[in-house]
Amino acid sequence: MAVLVGPQTKVLCQGMTGRAATFHCGRMLSYGTEIVGGVVPGKGGSRHLDLPVFNKVRQAVEATGADATMVFVPPDNAAAAIIEAIEAEIALIVCVTERIPVLDMVRVRQALAGSKSRLIGPNSQGLLVPGVTQLGVMSTVDASPGRIGIASRSASLTSEIVLQTTRAGLGQSTTIGVGGDPVHGVDLKTCVELFLSDPATDGIIVVGEIGGTDEEEVAELIAGLKPAKPIVALVAGRHAPPERRMGHAGAFASSSGGGTALSKIASLEAAGAIIAPNAAGVGETMRQALAA
Amino acid sequence: MNLLEYQAKRLLGRFAVATPIGQVAASETEAFEAARRLGCDRFAVKAQVPVLARGALNGIAFASTPDQVRSQARAMIGKPLGGDKRLPSHIVQQVLVEERIENVREMYAAVTLDRSAGKLVLLASHSGGEGIEERAAADKGLIRRLDLTLENNKVVADFAWLAGEIAETPPVASGLANLFRDLADAAVAYDATLIEINPLALTNDGRLIALDVKMTVDDNALYRRPELALLRQENDRIASTATELEAQRFQINYVPFEGDIGIVVNGAGLALATYDLVVDAGGRPANFMDVRTTATSLDIAHGLGLLLANPAVKSILVNVHGGGMQRCDTIAEGIGIAFRRQQRQVPLVICMAGNNAQFARTVLENSGIRYVDVGDMAEAAAEVVALSRRKAA
Numbered sequence: 001m002a003v004l005v006g007p008q009t010k011v012l013c014q015g016m017t018g019r020a021a022t023f024h025c026g027r028m029l030s031y032g033t034e035i036v037g038g039v040v041p042g043k044g045g046s047r048h049l050d051l052p053v054f055n056k057v058r059q060a061v062e063a064t065g066a067d068a069t070m071v072f073v074p075p076d077n078a079a080a081a082i083i084e085a086i087e088a089e090i091a092l093i094v095c096v097t098e099r100i101p102v103l104d105m106v107r108v109r110q111a112l113a114g115s116k117s118r119l120i121g122p123n124s125q126g127l128l129v130p131g132v133t134q135l136g137v138m139s140t141v142d143a144s145p146g147r148i149g150i151a152s153r154s155a156s157l158t159s160e161i162v163l164q165t166t167r168a169g170l171g172q173s174t175t176i177g178v179g180g181d182p183v184h185g186v187d188l189k190t191c192v193e194l195f196l197s198d199p200a201t202d203g204i205i206v207v208g209e210i211g212g213t214d215e216e217e218v219a220e221l222i223a224g225l226k227p228a229k230p231i232v233a234l235v236a237g238r239h240a241p242p243e244r245r246m247g248h249a250g251a252f253a254s255s256s257g258g259g260t261a262l263s264k265i266a267s268l269e270a271a272g273a274i275i276a277p278n279a280a281g282v283g284e285t286m287r288q289a290l291a292a
Numbered sequence: 293m294n295l296l297e298y299q300a301k302r303l304l305g306r307f308a309v310a311t312p313i314g315q316v317a318a319s320e321t322e323a324f325e326a327a328r329r330l331g332c333d334r335f336a337v338k339a340q341v342p343v344l345a346r347g348a349l350n351g352i353a354f355a356s357t358p359d360q361v362r363s364q365a366r367a368m369i370g371k372p373l374g375g376d377k378r379l380p381s382h383i384v385q386q387v388l389v390e391e392r393i394e395n396v397r398e399m400y401a402a403v404t405l406d407r408s409a410g411k412l413v414l415l416a417s418h419s420g421g422e423g424i425e426e427r428a429a430a431d432k433g434l435i436r437r438l439d440l441t442l443e444n445n446k447v448v449a450d451f452a453w454l455a456g457e458i459a460e461t462p463p464v465a466s467g468l469a470n471l472f473r474d475l476a477d478a479a480v481a482y483d484a485t486l487i488e489i490n491p492l493a494l495t496n497d498g499r500l501i502a503l504d505v506k507m508t509v510d511d512n513a514l515y516r517r518p519e520l521a522l523l524r525q526e527n528d529r530i531a532s533t534a535t536e537l538e539a540q541r542f543q544i545n546y547v548p549f550e551g552d553i554g555i556v557v558n559g560a561g562l563a564l565a566t567y568d569l570v571v572d573a574g575g576r577p578a579n580f581m582d583v584r585t586t587a588t589s590l591d592i593a594h595g596l597g598l599l600l601a602n603p604a605v606k607s608i609l610v611n612v613h614g615g616g617m618q619r620c621d622t623i624a625e626g627i628g629i630a631f632r633r634q635q636r637q638v639p640l641v642i643c644m645a646g647n648n649a650q651f652a653r654t655v656l657e658n659s660g661i662r663y664v665d666v667g668d669m670a671e672a673a674a675e676v677v678a679l680s681r682r683k684a685a
Contacts, residue, residue, distance in 0.1 A: 076515065103480065106412060156613045160562065183405070209560075236565040238568045245344055247486055247506040247508075249404035252437075253437075278669075279670075
């Protein structure tokens with residue numbers, strides 16, 4: 001069991017014939033991911049990695065029954081590719097593309113509202129169910145099947161924490177990278193909700209960083225729910241120099257404001273999360289929490 | 293990218309937003325000439341630096357004659373502004389000489405990105421100017437909000453409603469509604485995540501004038517905004533150090549600090565976490581250095597070269613998790629090239645995991661570099677701090 005995906009998930013790759021997509025689709029296929037085809041405008045009818053390529057997402061869905069897609073399209077066309085997948089009613093969209101203009105993501109969020117799709121990313125390493133399936137570009141060498149759900153804003157820190165939970169003998173049920181961009185799809189709070197209702201997940205690790213309000217929203221959620229599963233949180237950037245502010249509008253637009261690592265840690269702690277002492281101690285903190 | 297006030301005003305002017313007449317000047321003589329050409333009775337002289345609350349920092353001065361403008365410009369140009377114990381100051385390179393607009397009602401208007409809502413929003417108030425944030429904190433209803441919807445490149449929102457909420461008379465409401473639309477259109481046209489007009493002046497004869505404008509544009513959209521990309525080059529030339537510019541060329545995110553421990557990581561989250569670990573261990577980082585996933589070993593060698601060329605750096609911590617396209621051995625190769633190029637011996641601590649970590653160790657052995665291999669991030673941080681002290685002693 002895992003969240004969002006499983007061994008039966010059929011996956012498309014948008015932008016499949018590109019260099020990065022080719023490399024990572026090869027890795028995912030050998031990991032066991034059921035990739036059923038690619039979508040590349042103008043290359044419909046050809047084959048790539050011995051899989052069919054289509055011009056349109058909708059054609060690919062009709063021909064293959066795909067229910068998930070990975071977007072490897074370069075930043076100038078990535079938002080259009082995501083919106084095409086939303087219109088084709090694909091349930092899960094994972095976008096790894098970096099540097100998408102943020103107003104394009106505003107348009108994507110409008111398209112997501114009321115749709116049948118969930119978006120992971122952009123600028124995300126993707127989603128990994130160790131030993132089962134991989135929709136993303138993360139390293140898998142240190143991952144092991146297990147009972148910890150990891151929701152993270154940072155790909156590189158996820159990789160470190162996967163290693164720590166493997167060394168602690170806990171393993172991972174699913175890891176989700178929500179992506180490093182200011183406007184993204186699934187947020188940390190949604191990941192925590194998914195993990196709370198996932199019987200295969202016994203403990204949840206939340207990896208946050210300075211900026212945004214994802215961590216505050218997690219705090220609000222668990223303060224109300226008082227979940228039985230331990231939630232261990234790491235917020236990176238406690239000592240980072242402050243970013244220079246421009247104008248007052250940022251403070252007016254966001255209700256919770258603040259956004260420093262220390263304020264996020266304080267809200268998470270007050271809500272009942274266990275705060276990891278630092279990035280090196282996350283696995284051990286979770287091991288102790290589960291043993292208690 | 294944060295634009296300077298005069299750049300933001302120039303860009304907004306194309307969307308029919310009125311601003312005071314003015315000219316930018318890079319020297320006191322230019323400021324004097326600008327004042328003479330403007331021919332106003334009263335002038336404002338404003339330091340062009342991306343800093344909040346310039347008024348309180350003596351970055352804004354008033355004058356009645358071109359000679360006074362000259363001496364105000366002399367007092368600002370070349371001087372640092374806006375630094376504190378955690379943020380470096382900016383050196384004032386240019387001033388904006390403007391007509392001073394007096395006896396106005398100060399209001400507030402902004403378009404900004406609400407990142408958690410994933411929306412552009414318009415914020416406005418009948419009250420503006422200095423101290424707006426304190427007043428808004430005390431009075432929750434002071435700032436009104438309107439969510440904007442994008443339909444292709446058009447903004448859809450009920451601007452007239454918001455204007456009616458704020459204005460006291462119908463003519464002002466009509467002017468405000470137009471201004472709000474112009475502001476929203478400008479935000480979309482420039483891929484701006486912030487355009488803030490504060491104060492927005494309402495003159496006795498009913499005109500709306502943007503007295504100050506703060507504007508931030510999305511760096512990821514510069515590819516489709518060639519004019520802003522040019523501004524970026526211009527501003528980089530003024531504001532960034534040669535080292536920062538060189539790092540950008542080689543796919544490295546580099547931010548220098550005052551400390552003595554060089555840090556190389558892949559990924560922004562790992563950079564923040566590593567910085568925390570080094571400070572917790574009692575060390576002072578000399579930089580953030582985040583190697584992008586697409587950087588080649590030569591790019592990485594250039595990045596490390598920047599650290600080695602900084603005489604303040606006493607030890608270096610490389611903390612990388614190979615994943616995605618960036619494999620550990622690529623980084624190891626980069627380290628090898630950099631250390632062979634530079635003769636300087638800087639103690640090196642390496643913490644590596646993920647894709648090709650073992651192979652990367654072989655690459656490092658073969659390059660003949662001496663380094664301390666530590667498997668745990670916290671221990672690696674403690675080790676690099678200890679090494680920085682040993683060298684200093």
